Amino acid sequence: MDWQATRRGETIAALPDRQDAHLVFIGRLRTPFASRDQCPRRGDPESGPICHVEVDATWWPALAGVEACAYLDLLYWMNLARRDLLTQSPKSSGQILGTFALRSPVRPNPIALSRVRLIGVEEGALRVRGLDCVDGTPLLDIKPNRCPQAGAGTEHDHGRT
């Protein structure tokens, strides 16, 4: 499957020749999906397979307290995705929609966001359900989830102010 090719009706942007900020990968996601065509269309935090979030040793102290969060938001980098599509045709629908009306990995900043259920905490790693990405995908961030009924309003859900 050539998911990098454009499809009928898709439009392409001239990407700005700028680097406005940089990211540091903080770990890797370990999933049972060896290639993109094995990935589910959407992760399932309740009945999806158990995956591992491997955190680089530098950041292990930053996991303190995460065990109290029933659900987490994981941000990760879709390093295989092109960044220049303005409109896209999801295979499953045939519609043409703007990139910002889709959760496709193809977007100007290919940051994926998955709400996962926290199953367990090990030294430097988390066991979660709900991931949808290829094994080895770079990790960017871990946050307590704030969906209205899941994980909201806990004492850990503070900003810094």
Added chain:
Amino acid sequence: MDWQATRRGETIAALPDRQDAHLVFIGRLRTPFASRDQCPRRGDPESGPICHVEVDATWWPALAGVEACAYLDLLYWMNLARRDLLTQSPKSSGQILGTFALRSPVRPNPIALSRVRLIGVEEGALRVRGLDCVDGTPLLDIKPNRCPQAGAGTEHDHGRT
């Protein structure tokens, strides 16, 4: 308020000297909050003030279809935040917690995530409720929200596969 200073019990990482990926800012968030101490601790998608999401003209076609999304996830760049705290003491609690157990803007990749309610769509801009950030904050991404009861299961909620 010196929110860049460390507080008792906070610990600092030696940040990796790497740039693993780069971001392109795609617009700006316009809020009534002129400085960090005016920002609410958490945005309110139902009764917070109306804010404007200004999208750069390059990306206007990527907004097609976004009007069908009742709630959106906005990703934006906390350009004022330090990136090296492993543990933090939120002012509101006095506890020491790991960065990944908090939604603080201070984190290795300072990408903020807010669930906002879409109020209206103009040419190249969205009106939303639920933002908590300083006026002028750089925008990274707009996605349909997938919280279980809000915005889930719509026909636009597809991946690219």
